[in-house]
Amino acid sequence: MVEQRTVDATSVVVASPEELRAAVWQRVQQARNVKRPHTLELVTAIATEVIELHGDRLYRDDPAIVGGFCRIDGRRAVFVGHQKGAETDENIRRNFGMPHPEGYRKAIRLFRLAERLNLPVVTFIDTPGAFPGPASEERGVAEAIARAIMVMTGLRTPIVTVITGEGGSGGALALAVGDVVLALENSIYSVISPEGAASILWRSAEYSQHAAVAMRLTAAEQLALGVIDEVVPEPEGGAHRDPDETARRLRTRIAAQLDSLAGRDRKALLDARYARYRNMGEFALAAETGVAQPERPGIVERIRRLLDSGRAALVGGESGLPRDADGDAADDAARPSEGA
Amino acid sequence: MPSFKLPFGRARQDYPPNLWTKCPDCGEMLYNKQLDKNQRVCARCGHHFRLRVDARIAQLLDRDSFREQDANLESVDMLGFVDQKPYPERLEAARATTGIRDAAVWGPGTIAGTRVVACVMDFAFMGGSMGTVVGEKVTRAGEHALEERLPLIVVASSGGARMQEGTLSLMQLAKTCAALGRLGEGGVPFISVLTDPTTGGVFASFAALGDVNIAEPKALIGFAGARVAAGTIAEELPEGFQRAEFLYEHGFVDLVVPRARLRETILGLLRYMRPSAHVERAGLNGSSPLGRSPQFLDALIRREPAHG
Numbered sequence: 001m002v003e004q005r006t007v008d009a010t011s012v013v014v015a016s017p018e019e020l021r022a023a024v025w026q027r028v029q030q031a032r033n034v035k036r037p038h039t040l041e042l043v044t045a046i047a048t049e050v051i052e053l054h055g056d057r058l059y060r061d062d063p064a065i066v067g068g069f070c071r072i073d074g075r076r077a078v079f080v081g082h083q084k085g086a087e088t089d090e091n092i093r094r095n096f097g098m099p100h101p102e103g104y105r106k107a108i109r110l111f112r113l114a115e116r117l118n119l120p121v122v123t124f125i126d127t128p129g130a131f132p133g134p135a136s137e138e139r140g141v142a143e144a145i146a147r148a149i150m151v152m153t154g155l156r157t158p159i160v161t162v163i164t165g166e167g168g169s170g171g172a173l174a175l176a177v178g179d180v181v182l183a184l185e186n187s188i189y190s191v192i193s194p195e196g197a198a199s200i201l202w203r204s205a206e207y208s209q210h211a212a213v214a215m216r217l218t219a220a221e222q223l224a225l226g227v228i229d230e231v232v233p234e235p236e237g238g239a240h241r242d243p244d245e246t247a248r249r250l251r252t253r254i255a256a257q258l259d260s261l262a263g264r265d266r267k268a269l270l271d272a273r274y275a276r277y278r279n280m281g282e283f284a285l286a287a288e289t290g291v292a293q294p295e296r297p298g299i300v301e302r303i304r305r306l307l308d309s310g311r312a313a314l315v316g317g318e319s320g321l322p323r324d325a326d327g328d329a330a331d332d333a334a335r336p337s338e339g340a
Numbered sequence: 341m342p343s344f345k346l347p348f349g350r351a352r353q354d355y356p357p358n359l360w361t362k363c364p365d366c367g368e369m370l371y372n373k374q375l376d377k378n379q380r381v382c383a384r385c386g387h388h389f390r391l392r393v394d395a396r397i398a399q400l401l402d403r404d405s406f407r408e409q410d411a412n413l414e415s416v417d418m419l420g421f422v423d424q425k426p427y428p429e430r431l432e433a434a435r436a437t438t439g440i441r442d443a444a445v446w447g448p449g450t451i452a453g454t455r456v457v458a459c460v461m462d463f464a465f466m467g468g469s470m471g472t473v474v475g476e477k478v479t480r481a482g483e484h485a486l487e488e489r490l491p492l493i494v495v496a497s498s499g500g501a502r503m504q505e506g507t508l509s510l511m512q513l514a515k516t517c518a519a520l521g522r523l524g525e526g527g528v529p530f531i532s533v534l535t536d537p538t539t540g541g542v543f544a545s546f547a548a549l550g551d552v553n554i555a556e557p558k559a560l561i562g563f564a565g566a567r568v569a570a571g572t573i574a575e576e577l578p579e580g581f582q583r584a585e586f587l588y589e590h591g592f593v594d595l596v597v598p599r600a601r602l603r604e605t606i607l608g609l610l611r612y613m614r615p616s617a618h619v620e621r622a623g624l625n626g627s628s629p630l631g632r633s634p635q636f637l638d639a640l641i642r643r644e645p646a647h648g
Contacts, residue, residue, distance in 0.1 A: 130563065130564075132563065132564030134577060134578055134581060136563065136564075137562055137563060137564070137581070137582060137586075138586075138590050139590070140548075140590065140591070140592045141544075141563045142543040142544040142547075142548050142562070142563040142592075143548040143549075143592055145544040145545075145548075145563075146513075146517060146543075146544050146545050146546070146547075146548040146549050147548075147549070149513055149514055149517040149545060150517040150518070150520060150521045150549060151521075152514075153514060153517055153518035153521050154518070154521040154522070154525065167507075169501075169510065169541070170501075170510070170513060170540075170541050170544040170545075170563075173510055173511075173513055173514060177514050189507050189510075190506065190507060190510075191501050191502075191503055191505075191506055191507055191509050191510040191541070192501070192503055197423075197503050200503070201423035201424065201503060202423055202424060210423075211423070214419070214421050214422060214423060215419070215421075215503070215506045215507075216419050216506055216507075217506070217507070222507060225418070225419075225506070225507065225508060227507045227508065227511060273518075274518050274522070277511060277514040277515045277518050278479070278515055278518065278519075280472070280475075280508055280511035280512070280514070280515055281418065281471070281472030281475065281476075281505065281508040281509075281511060281512065281515075282416050282418055282472060282508075283413050283414060283415060283416060283472050283473045283476060284413075284414040284415075284416045285412050285413065285414065286412040286413075286414045286441060287412075
């Protein structure tokens, strides 16, 4: 079963490999579109009030990560997000949304502040990845990312994450350890950029589109994998065509998630968050003979089926079905064919 | 560092590769048996070769004290990932050449009689990359250490997250960091040993978070691959960039320790790094108001096992 890579007969696949690559790549380009509304633009449209705060108190203020207080339909919250620029000048100042370590340390500071003030956190994810240069390494970008991830996993206040554009690897995850993870329809989420994967696995950046398909980085596929919980549909033609409508849709979903998390007992909240990440991914238990036996038969197949449904949805432009925020893998396993 | 070549000797080309290994640093031909006896450190220049997991365990832990757990965990191809080869074929090839089922091994053991939980990575298995199985083993090691209140030692050797498992590999960063967060809150110490290479998502998660971080000399340790860094930015990379000594200088590694002294160094640290009593630790945890709440203390005292 694990070896099987042909599409099974029950799934609906409407694309040839070429069409699929083109469709997936179009999503990648949408996610990277410079005209796409970025964090500050979105927060300003979503919230009735925004007070931006600056600096990590250690080194400097990183313009590639923004954060502060905001009020969403009366709900007070702390927001943190990656910030790209819309114009070349701003993009250079924002380092194209690629944070240095101080950006993540600012985020940690704001997370801690939210915890102390008992305010929920909303994070917005849109980065090609953390900045990979010497300045970044010297100041410990890996440590900053690891620390941010660890702080989020144990933060005693609710966290709602929205992937709005590019979810690029560890630099994205460092702000994305939410209790609930939403994603805009044309956003992408991946362990490495398609270009990076292509140059390592295919030894040529020309295979970026192949890598993009192989990594299943579209929002619909990430939903099927359980990495994100809900896809928020974008206006016709993409978020940049109507940023206000995009913000309106996000506001509704963020507010709903904040409300459902607000009443949770803190320990239950932390346990659920721990379990959410604890259960990510599947493995098999090898028998004595050395032949692999799936630990929970059917799970891999289930994911495949869901993924294939994601494929169909992706080409058709329809976003995936919203996932119950509390739904976990065991829950889904009980109704394997739903949503397919 | 290659300095100069002596004008005589060493001209022969007929070193059988099963008997001799060439040092990539100084070019010396090293007799394999001698190299193994020297813990795979070049006798001439001190270059540290990568250690396989069994050799590392033999080096660090008391003889026959290690009890491997979960040796039967096996990666599955969740994405149907095909690059130049399908992922299951790569896994199969790696299993055949390395004799282990994935890139990490964990279990309890002792160091000079002191009980610890150890997790050791093996670069020989798909570049030590972290997929679900590696993440699971690191996490289980952390959870076991918390449950048994034993110090955790993780020896990293990895290129980073395993691309073939996509974002599910990325999620292992969160999974392992979450377990380490609980370990720290529970007052159980964690020593991270960074060996050549420790990069990408492994460095950007559990490996960077040791209460004490130890690196082997000249080990490559960094976030982005040096080529990625050089490609993204048109800057000259500094000398010794991303080497253990560079991280030491910049404050991200406590100690750079030659392999021959690693075991005794860890042993020395363990004398100070003992798991604290629960309540005492919780009382000190003042970073948040809830840290002192009765529920939180209760949770600690009851020693609730983490989710499995």
